[in-house]
Amino acid sequence: MTHSKRIRTTLVAGVGALGMLALSACAAETESKSASDEITLTVPSWVGARANAEVAKVIMEQELDVKVELQQLDEPVAFDALNNGKADAILEDWGGSPKKEKLYVEDKKTIVKGGDLGVVGHIGWFVPKYYADANPEVTDAKNLNKFAKDFKSANSGDQGEFLGAAPSYTTYDEHLVKNLKLDLKIKETGNEAAQIKEIQQKYRDKQPFITYWWDPQWLNADIDLVEVKLPAYEEGCNVPETATDCAYANTPLQKYLNADFAKDGGDAAEFIKNFKWSTEAQNEVAKAIAKDKKSGPDAAEAWVKANKSTWEAWLPKK
């Protein structure tokens, strides 16, 4: 008899819990959240972009009384999230997913452009300065095969090792290596931090290396890298991707907004459209996060405190 009683107890408890769930679910459905008092920003995995988001969050929460949620999403999937309204804005896009951009911005019109971030992105191949000084010829991609053996590692066999980009980043390195017939093997570093760690370790030991690298990037303040000259970029030289045999184009980094949010987002949307800062400012915050290991909010708050004149211009006109 105690068995059945216990079962009944459990049943009652279970039904009670489920009922509560159902009720609360209904409650949640009926209250629609207004886009302007709570928004979600996507944060890709690189630190520079996190700096944008953290600063935007601090200012919006302090000045506009908008609750800002930051969600870690890689660049290409961020477009999907904006499309279906799960996130409201991307603050920094490097143009790495042209297909999705076309689909959502031009065809479906669920995402709208939000203007320049103010930072110009540059991607390229880089070697450390100490190595370039000793071997000036290395700075031209034509001569790279001569030096490939210097970059050898346990991973790359007889070829030179090329430190590749994180999986979600914009890159044509694989095609470049093939089309320029270079004796290099790309190491799939897995994420930005792993790549940075490896670069820092190699730099400290003054070892030669060649890497996918970019600016703005906070680490550039600490280490001296020299760019390797790839064949000059011309319009269309990277179409189709597999035929790419030229350098990366300079990219003015872009903001994107969910179309509904752009229309009805009020002050928050206005603020994001106005958000525009410099490479130096971004690097300052990014470095505080990545190198000094400050928490995102702390780093952003410090910058916000010191740069009132810069961000006051971003606030919507009353």
Added chain:
Amino acid sequence: MSAAPPNPVFEKTDRHRRDAADGDDVRTVKTDAADSAAPGPWARLAGNPRAMLLIAAVLVAIVSAALTGSGAWPADLTVDVRSPLDDLNRWLVDNRTTHPLFLYFLLHISNSAESSVDGVFSVLESLGFIGVTVAAVLIAWYAGGAGLRRRALRTAATALATFAVIGLLGMWEPAMETLALMIVAVAVAALVGALLGLAAGLSDRCQRVLRPVFDTMQVLPAFSYLLPFVLLFDIGIPSVFVATVIYAAPPMARLTALGLRGADAAALEASASLGASSWQRLVTARLPLARKQMLLGLNQTIMMCLSMVVLASMIGAGGLGDEIFTALSTVDVGLALPAGIAVVLLAIWLDRTTAAAGEQLEDPAAGHRPKWWVLWPGIVAAVAGGAVFGAVIGRKEWPEAWTVAISEPVNTVVDWIERELGSGVPVLGGTLTWSEGFANYVINPVRDALLATPWWALLLVAGVLALRTGWKAVVTVVLSLAAIGAMGLWDRSLDTLSQVLAALVVTLLLGFGVGILAARVERVERVIRPVLDIMQTMPQFIYLIPVIALFSGGRTAAVAAAVVYALPAVVRITTQGIRQIDPSALEAARSLGAGTGQQLRQVQLPLARPALQLAVNQGVVLVLAIVVIGGMIGGGALGVDVVRGLAKGDLGLGMTAGIAIVCLGLLLDRISQPSAAAKERALS
């Protein structure tokens, strides 16, 4: 002298003598103790056709590898699976918002998942931190049997400590997000699991169909099936929810079926003879008798939900996983640690609470619990009281002043370790040097050997290895390998396989070593047991972060993470296996004068063989799970393809790699699987 009773001195000299002489007497001990005939090694081999076959296959592989030097899968045997997948991908993206399949089916799942998680979260939020803590403590207390007994108070204290520390570490909000998702996922996974378990437990046909499905699910690395759900449900809670439910339901189903099938025949007979209908019998006899197994299943389901919810931060799960994911992208151990501790504490709280509920069922004195109609309203009232109190004093969120920042001191320590141990340590060299050495002298040779072996020879060796488990396994193994080749992922998969093998060797060496030590020395076991407990509850992700700091990104780092992750299970199974040996066998060996080493080699290890084999099997599955996640920290190969597929939303790339991982999982599992009988024995 030889007639003297064994004393330490005698034993010592005796052991030395025996060790030095490869001897007949050693075998005598074995014969007596293990009670099995043991002819000479060659004769034994000749009498075992499978072993001969294996040796022949390996010889063929080595010779053919040496002759050809390259074993790539022939290009004309590959099938283009990526283009159709890419087409499917495009179709999904184009039709996700308009097609009836989505509008009338998937969208409903997606919306209900999202709104129930939101709902639970808002309930937790409105309860405030006081209300939630009160609720957690009271539920734990109730599960522990209520009243003032030690078990009830202990589980309640665990709950209180868990939530207090989570708050102190500043992890309250993400922990609540994770908890909300967990509550919904566990409820659904347990329900689905119980229903499937009922089907499999009551119908033999269902059992035949479902069993292989569950078996296969168990070896699938969670990582490999995130992508399809992202494409169906888009990034966010619904994908996470569905992936989690599918990942976590099998243990519940499996154990429910086991419990129903294992019910005492006499009890059922009694119930039938009292004229109970089959429905009554199910409700009054079979289900109550299966309760213990079902609770164990629930426990495992909860743990798997937790681990998946953390991993799924890659596809937008938010919560604690998100904190860890962010920390991974900056290699910030200090940031990862509070979130990691919070996850572990949640795991301990959930584990202890369900375990206490299980013990409660066993406990004959359990009847003293107050009546439910007194207890439950009381609990609800207390929780409501806590919530109202929190609201009145204006403290719903955990106060910021009550948090302790541990990330800075932690990072200082990590920096120091990295700087001092990285390289240039006298004699030892340092972790970076080891990392390079391990890649050069262990992973590379394995990979080169695998790549040099002709594909057909590898198929042959794998097939022969699987022969031990049965013909079905042979077919599975050969087909899996062939599928990998046909998808054009031969080289990438062998790269992954080489990392798995390297990690497995290290895991087994360490795991058996520590396991044996723990089995023989009580004190060691007492010390490492809590460590193992904690290590087993850590989500897979967390291990990636410290290893980058120590070994730099790359394959060695991935291998190191895999070793750390798989070690606890291997140690535990080894220890248990050795402990469970019939003490009389050991006693017999001892009385014959066998030394410690001999007891181990001749009695304990042979008798524990089924357990050791299970340890190998578990080790393989766990290692594979992490090696593929290692793609995120430079492990390359299949893992990074899955990550790239997820990150770029590229189904063709991610899905084929995912399938290849599944094939590798099946292959490794079937090769290392102990026979069914051995498995049951070791698990019981």
